[in-house]
Amino acid sequence: MKYLVFILKRLVSLIPVLLGISFIVFFLIRLIPGDPATTLLGSHATPDAVRELRTQLGLTKPLWSQYLTFLGHLLQGNLGYSYVYDSPVGGLIQTSLPVTIWLLISGTVFTLLIAVPLAVLAAARRNGIADNIIRAVPVVGLGLPAFWLGIMLILVFGLKLGWFPVAGYGDTLPEHLRGMVLPGFTIALTLSPILIRSLRASMIDVLSSDYIVTAHAKGISTSRVVLGHALRNAAVSSVTVLGVNIAYLTGSTLVVERVFSLPGIGQQMINSILGRDFPTVQGITLIFAIMVVVVNLLTDVTHAALDPRVKLA
Amino acid sequence: MSAATSVGPVLPAVSGTRGRRRGRWNAPLVAGLVLFALIVLCALCAPLLTSYDPIQQSLKDAFLPPGSPHHLLGTDALGRDVLSRLLYGARVDLRVGVLAVISPFVIGSLIGLISGWFGGWVDAVIGRIVDMVIAFPFLVLVIALVFAMGPGTTSIYTAITLVGWVAYCRIVRGQVLVAKEQEYAMAARASGLPTWRILLRHLLPNVILQAFVFSMSDIVLTLLAIVTLGFLGLGVPPPTPDWGTMIQEGQQFILTKWYMSTIPGLAVVLTGLALALIADGIVEKANK
Numbered sequence: 001m002k003y004l005v006f007i008l009k010r011l012v013s014l015i016p017v018l019l020g021i022s023f024i025v026f027f028l029i030r031l032i033p034g035d036p037a038t039t040l041l042g043s044h045a046t047p048d049a050v051r052e053l054r055t056q057l058g059l060t061k062p063l064w065s066q067y068l069t070f071l072g073h074l075l076q077g078n079l080g081y082s083y084v085y086d087s088p089v090g091g092l093i094q095t096s097l098p099v100t101i102w103l104l105i106s107g108t109v110f111t112l113l114i115a116v117p118l119a120v121l122a123a124a125r126r127n128g129i130a131d132n133i134i135r136a137v138p139v140v141g142l143g144l145p146a147f148w149l150g151i152m153l154i155l156v157f158g159l160k161l162g163w164f165p166v167a168g169y170g171d172t173l174p175e176h177l178r179g180m181v182l183p184g185f186t187i188a189l190t191l192s193p194i195l196i197r198s199l200r201a202s203m204i205d206v207l208s209s210d211y212i213v214t215a216h217a218k219g220i221s222t223s224r225v226v227l228g229h230a231l232r233n234a235a236v237s238s239v240t241v242l243g244v245n246i247a248y249l250t251g252s253t254l255v256v257e258r259v260f261s262l263p264g265i266g267q268q269m270i271n272s273i274l275g276r277d278f279p280t281v282q283g284i285t286l287i288f289a290i291m292v293v294v295v296n297l298l299t300d301v302t303h304a305a306l307d308p309r310v311k312l313a
Numbered sequence: 314m315s316a317a318t319s320v321g322p323v324l325p326a327v328s329g330t331r332g333r334r335r336g337r338w339n340a341p342l343v344a345g346l347v348l349f350a351l352i353v354l355c356a357l358c359a360p361l362l363t364s365y366d367p368i369q370q371s372l373k374d375a376f377l378p379p380g381s382p383h384h385l386l387g388t389d390a391l392g393r394d395v396l397s398r399l400l401y402g403a404r405v406d407l408r409v410g411v412l413a414v415i416s417p418f419v420i421g422s423l424i425g426l427i428s429g430w431f432g433g434w435v436d437a438v439i440g441r442i443v444d445m446v447i448a449f450p451f452l453v454l455v456i457a458l459v460f461a462m463g464p465g466t467t468s469i470y471t472a473i474t475l476v477g478w479v480a481y482c483r484i485v486r487g488q489v490l491v492a493k494e495q496e497y498a499m500a501a502r503a504s505g506l507p508t509w510r511i512l513l514r515h516l517l518p519n520v521i522l523q524a525f526v527f528s529m530s531d532i533v534l535t536l537l538a539i540v541t542l543g544f545l546g547l548g549v550p551p552p553t554p555d556w557g558t559m560i561q562e563g564q565q566f567i568l569t570k571w572y573m574s575t576i577p578g579l580a581v582v583l584t585g586l587a588l589a590l591i592a593d594g595i596v597e598k599a600n601k
Contacts, residue, residue, distance in 0.1 A: 221422070
């Protein structure tokens with residue numbers, strides 16, 4: 001019950017953030033030099049069409065009233081209209097969003113598969129050879145451009161070895177899954193260094209606490225102490241680190257989708273930018289921000305569920 | 314909201330390093346500085362190291378592989394010398410990368426200082442703005458802003474400043490909240506010094522270290538963002554050499570000429586490594 005109240009309170013606290021997001025997205029269009037109506041319709045538009053759109057968009061009304069109209073449309077799920085694709089932006093996003101979400105899930109799963117064993121190994125054999133190598137990884141990983149890593153993976157596993165498709169997403173579920181391996185792995189390689197670092201640090205912390213010493217003294221095997229007793233507690237703080245960085249890496253999906261030609265919202269955003277399709281860029285920017293807010297919410301909720309010390313007030 | 318920002322990867326403090334490196338220097342810092350100095354030197358001496366103009370096309374010399382007699386790293390699809398583009402590209406990317414960190418650093422730190430010191434409604438308003446900006450993935454908002462303002466380095470600087478300041482604001486604000494309760498700050502206030510003097514002369518030197526430490530890893534992220542913009546065709550406009558653009562151009566020929574994307578990518582990785590080592594070394598020093 002207390003937990004439900006906590007979730008509800010977190011949801012309410014999101015309202016000002018969501019309003020702020022809509023505010024920034026609304027003003028993006030104001031940054032463009034020139035008249036928004038002309039920008040929206042493109043340079044080939046007739047003066048009549050521009051004039052009509054100006055009234056339709058309410059550009060003749062004061063700014064605050066324009067923002068309220070924009071907000072009203074958003075609340076009804078109306079993200080605007082793409083004049084380039086001649087279709088509602090919401091529909092465009094609906095078809096490409098699942099791809100991006102699958103990519104994020106695939107990236108997170110691979111990150112956990114890479115980071116958890118390495119961090120546990122490093123912490124359990126602290127200052128050993130493995131630990132020293134694993135500690136060096138984040139330093140190299142920080143400066144690794146995701147898109148270049150993707151191209152290199154395509155080169156080795158796609159072209160030379162032929163294990164995975166070079167580009168695209170396929171049409172059937174098995175093809176989708178195969179197509180998600182390399183992109184997910186690319187995201188994981190840029191995300192896991194950070195997670196390894198934090199998980200290793202908290203593992204070391206936990207491994208030196210009293211209850212671990214007691215567990216050892218009771219004669220429980222080392223592997224059980226490390227995996228059964230320590231990892232569970234060390235994982236709690238890493239959930240937050242993982243969440244914050246997934247939010248950051250949501251931006252990277254944009255580049256990874258580009259490299260692997262995945263039809264997600266990132267790819268859609270770049271195509272819309274190159275096609276000067278402003279409403280779509282605006283809509284996708286909004287969706288990206290909402291994704292970050294949702295990931296942050298899930299992180300907080302998971303953290304509270306895992307750690308009884310988190311105050312649910 | 315969690316305490317950490319979503320602006321950049323969170324780097325937890327390095328723990329478990331053996332505590333004997335007590336001196337002013339440590340291995341990562343030295344290695345990073347040496348490597349970075351070498352890269353900067355190569356960039357600065359570009360005209361001495363290569364005699365080719367990085368934007369001079371020569372279609373009859375296109376697609377020469379690395380190791381060709383007159384072109385050490387080969388030529389690209391338009392017959393431009395790759396080594397020369399790499400060196401001149403370093404000048405562009407390093408300059409933009411370093412400069413693009415300065416204004417968010419300065420602006421964000423000042424706003425954080427004000428926010429933390431005055432508290433109350435000032436802090437509340439700034440806090441809300443920070444929450445708004447942080448809700449966007451860094452790269453997405455930067456790309457959207459660059460798109461809205463039109464291509465070019467000015468847009469890149471502006472976009473990175475508009476998005477990047479929040480991280481510094483949060484870091485400095487947190488430090489100020491602690492520092493202003495300390496005796497020296499209270500003494501400065503009690504002695505009736507003007508506020509700007511307390512903030513800039515007494516508080517700033519004590520709270521800026523964490524922001525500076527963060528700025529080191531922020532340079533890496535900014536460099537990556539600039540290269541990424543180039544890769545997406547939204548960066549420094551062609552024909553100016555830029556590593557991201559070079560990687561993107563090479564990707565079209567990945568089937569037959571793997572080295573075209575690989576070489577500029579390695580340059581990014583090497584630069585990133587140098588900066589990450591410096592950042593790591595500074596974190597280690599700061600934690601002593």
